[in-house]
Amino acid sequence: MYKKLNKEEKVLKQFTDKFDESIEKELAWRANSGLVRKTPRQLLLHSITHESHHKGQIVVMLRLLGHTPKNTDILGLPEKEPSE
Numbered sequence: 235m236y237k238k239l240n241k242e243e244k245v246l247k248q249f250t251d252k253f254d255e256s257i258e259k260e261l262a263w264r265a266n267s268g269l270v271r272k273t274p275r276q277l278l279l280h281s282i283t284h285e286s287h288h289k290g291q292i293v294v295m296l297r298l299l300g301h302t303p304k305n306t307d308i309l310g311l312p313e314k315e316p317s318e
Contacts, residue, residue, distance in 0.1 A: 239247065257278075262271045272280075289306065296303045305311070 257274045260271050260273050261277075262269060264270070293303045
């Protein structure tokens with residue numbers, strides 16, 4: 235049986251179906267730990283999750299200091315007025 239995709243899954247599928255070979259082509263470079271091999275997709279996902287990790291650390295620190303952090307979620311920010 236095929237699973238019916240919900241709206242979010244359809245959007246994700248459309249996005250991921252558009253990745254071409256370049257996003258999956260492995261890159262290699264030397265670092266202190268030796269040879270590193272990653273794809274641009276892996277590097278992009280790492281950047282996103284790494285940012286979330288540090289954002290969480292900052293939120294915890296602010297709360298420990300008695301502050302209530304503002305909503306910094308891009309979907310929760312006010313709309314930017316179009317520039318003329």
